[in-house]
Amino acid sequence: MASANRPLVTGFPGSDHDHGVCREAVLARADALCRSRGMRFTRLRRQVLELIWDEHRPVKAYELLERLRAERAGAAPPTVYRTLDFLLQEGLIHRVESLNAYVGCGDPGHLHPVQLLVCRCCAAVAELADDEVARLLRHKAGRMGFQADSAVVEVEGVCPQCSS
Amino acid sequence: MASANRPLVTGFPGSDHDHGVCREAVLARADALCRSRGMRFTRLRRQVLELIWDEHRPVKAYELLERLRAERAGAAPPTVYRTLDFLLQEGLIHRVESLNAYVGCGDPGHLHPVQLLVCRCCAAVAELADDEVARLLRHKAGRMGFQADSAVVEVEGVCPQCSS
DNA sequence: ATGGTAATGTTATACCATACCAAATTCATC
DNA sequence: GATGAATTTGGTATGGTATAACATTACCAT
Ligand SMILES: [Zn+2]
Ligand SMILES: [Zn+2]
Ligand SMILES: [Zn+2]
Ligand SMILES: [Zn+2]
Numbered sequence: 001m002a003s004a005n006r007p008l009v010t011g012f013p014g015s016d017h018d019h020g021v022c023r024e025a026v027l028a029r030a031d032a033l034c035r036s037r038g039m040r041f042t043r044l045r046r047q048v049l050e051l052i053w054d055e056h057r058p059v060k061a062y063e064l065l066e067r068l069r070a071e072r073a074g075a076a077p078p079t080v081y082r083t084l085d086f087l088l089q090e091g092l093i094h095r096v097e098s099l100n101a102y103v104g105c106g107d108p109g110h111l112h113p114v115q116l117l118v119c120r121c122c123a124a125v126a127e128l129a130d131d132e133v134a135r136l137l138r139h140k141a142g143r144m145g146f147q148a149d150s151a152v153v154e155v156e157g158v159c160p161q162c163s164s
Numbered sequence: 165m166a167s168a169n170r171p172l173v174t175g176f177p178g179s180d181h182d183h184g185v186c187r188e189a190v191l192a193r194a195d196a197l198c199r200s201r202g203m204r205f206t207r208l209r210r211q212v213l214e215l216i217w218d219e220h221r222p223v224k225a226y227e228l229l230e231r232l233r234a235e236r237a238g239a240a241p242p243t244v245y246r247t248l249d250f251l252l253q254e255g256l257i258h259r260v261e262s263l264n265a266y267v268g269c270g271d272p273g274h275l276h277p278v279q280l281l282v283c284r285c286c287a288a289v290a291e292l293a294d295d296e297v298a299r300l301l302r303h304k305a306g307r308m309g310f311q312a313d314s315a316v317v318e319v320e321g322v323c324p325q326c327s328s
Numbered sequence: 329a330t331g332g333t334a335a336t337g338t339t340a341t342a343c344c345a346t347a348c349c350a351a352a353t354t355c356a357t358c
Numbered sequence: 359g360a361t362g363a364a365t366t367t368g369g370t371a372t373g374g375t376a377t378a379a380c381a382t383t384a385c386c387a388t
Contacts, residue, residue, distance in 0.1 A: 011308050040354085044367070061344070074368060081345060082367080097261040098316050100344065100375095115301070117310045130304050133297075137279070137319060140294050144175050145324035146281045152262050152318040155301060160309030204385085206335070226374070238337060245376060246336080264344095264375065 009106030012117075012126045012159050013056055023053045026104060030092050033109050039090060047071055048083040049104070052093055058101035058118075058125050096125065098154045113151070119159035126159070173270030176281075176290045176323050177220055187217045190268060194256050197273050203254060211235055212247040213268070216257055222265035222282075222289055260289065262318045277315070283323035290323070 008025050030049055034041035051067050052059050061080050068075045084102055087093040092108045095101075096116060103116070103125045113134035117126045133153065141148040172189050194213055198205035215231050216223050225244050232239045248266055251257040256272045259265075260280060267280070267289045277298035281290045297317065305312040 012310070040366080042353095042366070076369060077345070078347090078369080079367070086366095097318075115304075117305055117308065117312075119310075120313070126308060126310065128304055128308070133300055133304060136297055136300055137317070140279075140292055140297060141281055141319050141321065144281065144290055144292070145327075146176070146283075146290065146319070146321055147327055148281075148319045148321040149284070150320050152316060152320070153301070154261075154316040155305050155310070155312045156314050156316075157305065157310055157312040163309075163311055204334080206384095208336070224374090225376080240338065241376070242338085242378090243336070250335095 007107035007110065007129075009056075009104075010127065010129070012119075012124055012161065014160075017056075019056055022056070023050070026053055026106075026108070029108055030090075033092070034090065037090070039086075044072070044079070045083055045086060048080065049087060049092060052087075052102060053104045056104070057123055058096045058099055058103040060099075060101045064102070094127075096154060097152050098156070099123075113153075115153040115155065117155045117157065117159070119162055120156055121158055121162035124159045124161070128153075128155075171271035171274065171293075173220075173268075174291065174293070176283075176288055176325065178324075181220075183220055186220070187214070190217055190270075190272070193272055194254075197256070198254065201254070203250075208236070208243070209247055209250060212244065213251060213256060216251075216266060217268045220268070221287055222260045222263055222267040224263075224265045228266070258291075260318060261316050262320065263287070277317075279317040279319065281319045281321065281323070283326055284320055285322055285326035288323050288325070292317075292319075 008029060009022055013019065013022070027046065027049060031041045047068065048064065051064055061077070061084065065075055065077060065080045068080065072079070084093065088095060091105060091111070093102050093104050094114050094116065096103055096118065098118065106127050107129065112129040113131060115128035115130055115133055117128060119125070134151070137151055138148045172193060173186055177183065177186070191210065191213065195205050211232060212228065215228055225241070225248065229239055229241060229244045232244065236243070248257070252259060255269060255275070257266050257268050258278055258280065260267055260282065262282065270291050271293065276293040277295060279292035279294055279297055281292060283289070298315070301315055302312045
């Protein structure tokens with residue numbers, strides 16, 4: 001079982017990536033995190049997070065809705081969006097602004113700057129979570145008199161799998 | 165008249181900012197740029213760019229549509245979106261992903277990385293256009309085997325006016 | 329004038345997200 | 359175990375963002 005203090009998934013999943021294991025680890029961590037914060041990791045929330053991790057790729061809200069309906073007939077847009085809001089709040093997923101989509105966080109529980117690498121071939125996403133980038137951005141913003149709170153950073157390009 | 169080789173608007177407009185002058189300068193530059201590239205800076209395209217620069221702030225497409233209808237009764241969503249696409253293509257405006265809005269480029273004609281500083285109080289936007297940030301991001305991405313092409317960088321925080 | 333290309337008009341529709349109120353579930357307290 | 363407050367979920371409606379598809383017009387070169 002994965003340590004609670006180590007990132008679970010970083011970088012692009014290679015050929016050796018066992019996504020079944022990855023998925024279970026991330027769900028177990030989510031459960032533990034919610035418990036420790038006194039939040040409820042309900043059946044619905046688990047179902048949605050499972051669906052998001054089904055493919056290790058960003059998922060759109062309505063795609064999620066469609067798949068959720070297999071398990072929950074009455075699901076409607078608010079069902080999904082409310083749950084996404086919860087998962088975002090708890091840092092279990094990230095929103096990809098440039099795709100209007102949502103992706104599982106590979107390192108939930110650790111506060112980290114979010115910089116996403118989005119492959120324009122296969123749509124795979126990896127997280128940089130780089131403090132140096134965050135610091136530089138904050139510094140440069142500060143030089144313009146701007147007090148930076150947070151940042152949306154999404155790099156578009158080609159992932160290792162697709163470039164080979 | 166502004167030189168064609170100098171950025172027109174950088175940073176947040178201060179109290180000394182004469183936006184009438186700013187607006188005219190940016191429109192004249194747009195006209196010259198389109199001419200030099202063999203593109204047509206039509207009446208519609210000028211109208212839309214004027215509307216975008218009316219407030220030196222990001223504008224939403226449907227807000228733009230509403231205002232455009234004062235001058236062009238039959239305007240519909242495609243009228244606006246097509247024109248926005250053109251202006252984006254020519255580098256005359258930038259899209260703000262985190263707001264679903266569009267903002268005039270303060271330095272059209274110079275290819276530059278786009279990093280936007282978005283004030284969460286007054287919604288004012290400034291451009292960093294910082295090569296060092298772009299390089300660092302590209303470098304860090306490269307270390308994960310990712311070949312970076314472009315990036316969406318939007319910093320949220322408080323602008324100088326609002327923090328004082 | 330004529331024909332080709334680019335731009336705009338027009339209608340319809342797809343896609344993304346939230347407001348609002350009702351019903352059910354959970355949890356602490358009695 | 360019953361009671362009531364608070365959270366979560368159900369369900370309907372609507373608002374907001376963006377594009378598809380095709381008709382028409384304006385522009386430009388021959
Ligand atoms: Zn995985
Ligand atoms: Zn993360
Ligand atoms: Zn101005
Ligand atoms: Zn710019």
